[in-house]
Amino acid sequence: MSPAPTAPRAEKGDDPSLVVGVDVGGTHVKAGLVTATGDVLGLTRTDTSRSSEGLVDVVVGVVDGLLTAARGRQVVAVGVGAAGLVDHARGVVVLAPHLPWRDEPLRDRLEGRLRLPVVVDNDANAAARAEHRFGAGRGEPDLLLVTLGTGIGGAHLVDGRVQRGRHGLAGEYGHMTVVPDGRACPCGRRGCWEQYASGSVLGRAAEDLVRQGRPGTTMLRELCGGDAARLRGEHVTRAGLAGDPLAADLLAEVGRWLGHGLANLTSALDPGVVVVGGGVVAAGDLLLGPARRALAERLPGTGHRPVPPVRPALLGNTAGLVGAADLAREAGG
């Protein structure tokens, strides 16, 4: 992949050092050199490896490449965000459904090979940190990031610190029950929020309508080339933005469920800002408008209490690596 198209801004403050940020996902390893102000230099994307050893090699290779690219600028640490359950304190990737790592002592292995301090965290935690420091929730110490994808993930910050829970499992927002005995969820339970408000739900709802040959599905059918099984949340977003009324209805329905779940999360956490990430957020107010209305309607004491703003995530798919780098910088790299 080509380097980041954006030229680095002049850095505020006087910390010229860089931190390598790495985002290890199911298909690619994304990485870049991250400045103290959150700019990314030399963004790279590399295919992942199927073996545990191989994936460590990929990460080491990517970091080495960036160290060379830094051309003498001081690189002080490496931050890695991984899609999975991470024991942050020990730097171990415990379990990752889309990665070959199991109980992988990633921090120690990387530190041994890279001779730099390494911090390892869950990718959603890293993304929340990035939105808090440089994105849609900049400067807000109590932040909730909710990411709509296949399911619903995310992370929250309390008093400026990412909260991981007792076992590193906090932020499984998608599996809050919103409908007793509701739709079945792959987690084995029923009525989970992500069966009502995720990106995949949006795609599936569109797929159903197209299969049933409902009137008004012309645009959706065109977008998937007539193959309903190919419909994804992003197609619905695109159709909605192009003015398709049926797609707008689907987005509004998912938006309302999004708002109901956000009300529960807001009751528990009282965030100063809610940031919503994931591809479908490109639908903007078609999705977030109904979500905001449902949130305001549902929050107890509305009218007597502030309702947090609900904003689309700003940092897109570099949030993970930027946040991981920033966590590493904070850890004193």
Next chain:
Amino acid sequence: MSLCLGVDIGGTKIAASAVAPDGTILARARRESPAQDADRIERTVADLVEELTAQVSGSGEQVVAVGVACAGFIDRHGESVVFAPNLAWRDEPVKAHLEALTGLPVTVENDANAAAWGEYRFGAGRGVHDLLLVTLGTGVGGGIVTDGHLVRGAHGFGAEVGHLRVVPDGLRCGCGNTGCWEMYASGSALVREARAVVAGGGAHAAYLAGLCGEDPEELDGVMVTEAARAGDPAAVEVLETVGRWTGEGLASLAAVLDPGCVVVGGGVSQAGDLVLRPAREAFARHLTGRGHRPTPPVVVAELGNDAGMVGAADLAARAVGAGPSGR
């Protein structure tokens, strides 16, 4: 030794105590609550502070700070009580007023938050840095400790879990919404369900009907617990229902917070395993990722009505740097 005072301000009484750094209560005092007079509440607290200070000074103890807890919304800086449902305080600068009256540093905290802190520091959740407390009373209250810090929220509204929506288009709640958790898992829900049993009549209702003299309105939560202890199947069933809803709601919160321990307090928790066993079962069943994660223990609060006082005193100690160093 330096002591802190904890004060729990309720709608009917104000309870205060002198609390040692290890959470032990060394002296107690209480007064009727002049709940409808904002100034008199503050003067009463000042009186209690004076009384307790005098009590402990005999044994050479010095009071260094005061922690105050009450139901309601506290601004995030812990300076004012924005709104207290049972008290006349509205945007009341409680910290400044009480500091002026007592000459001591004062900390103000929401009562459920203070109770969660008390249970975390000295009670059922001792040493568990990620802890969720729920109190099942008239409503459902909550307090959250995460990584050793209280979740107060951006506006001081954190851990207000009673109105989580657990049933779409469910029962109508006093808050104006429907399907709120406290319509299913509170002491009020327990009594409502038990009254419905009595109103329904028949052999099934006989025991409960006997306890309340056939008048469902006379039935209260203590009677239901008593009936269940005596083995009345109808009362057992009502407690099971409330326990189940408690466990389901806790599972949703656990998905969000990943607590190491769940502490259940409030009047309903006095039914013990009659309500906690079904709660634990539902919690384990509804916890996401079960089998791949430890199921946190669900335990009864240990400090009872003292939790808020003790927690507030410890928070006050920390605020002045007099507490034992910890996380």
